[in-house]
Amino acid sequence: MDRQLQRDSELSGVEYSVLAALSEAEDATMRARDIAHALDWERSRLSHLLKRMEARGLVARTECPTDARGFNISMTAAGRTAIERAAPGHVSFVRENVFDPLTPAEQEALLSAATKIQNSLRAAGWWERAKGD
Template sequence: MPGQEPTGGAEAFTRWLSTDEQHLWLELREFLSGMPRVVDRQLSRDSEVSGVEYAVLAAVSEARPEGVRSGDLAAILEWEKSRVSHLLRRMECKGLVGRCAASDDGRGQKISLTDDGWATVRAAAPGHVSLVRETIFDPLTRAELAQLRASLQKIRAAAVEKGLW
């Protein structure tokens, strides 16, 4: 623990966080847990979809007109295939997406938006973009945004290099 002398074992090699690092980590942790709740509340209030449902709707809306394979959708979203599969099943029940066998090999599924799915993503997008702009982009200068992007890319690359991402 911070302020204590290591007694051996793994603790002897622990690089404890400084006070500033600990404060930054706690701020980041709060942001990472709080922002999805803010997004979910806004989307639920305005469009009756969750943040993860909106992510799927947005990704599928940006895919080719014939739809996107479910495995490719999982890769685009960087989610586990099982997570995408469960979510697609719920969204299909809500009438937001349609699933059909992929015509090129018959093994996968092509995902496309239904008319209700298109209406939902079109209705949700303006409020969602406004929330993101007002919460993330407006408070920061161009230089701060560039630094934030570079920092996040560097952190992500380090996690990928260690096989964590």
């Protein structure tokens, strides 16, 4: 999936994830900590990515007016163009290659299995350790 995004839109999967989250937010702006929470990422991982995305002109970082320790992240016009260009092809790719080959019962089984695996990893503490790596 990452290769398809990179080839067709010059976005990585993680960049796409950030832009997708911002595209659903009011005024295409979110607190950095809220993006990290929504994507279930460590703040340090997100911070490094946001610096790269800012350098590419995809997002802008501004101080949060209500909390001097925090930052607001806003999608720029270039970021909006990038996600709008990437989304149709990416959605089609995922649908055609992940979900369409499966029957509805297999899709339900996939969701059930993925949820159980994720819950098991969380319960064992592996989810937090993996995010910190």
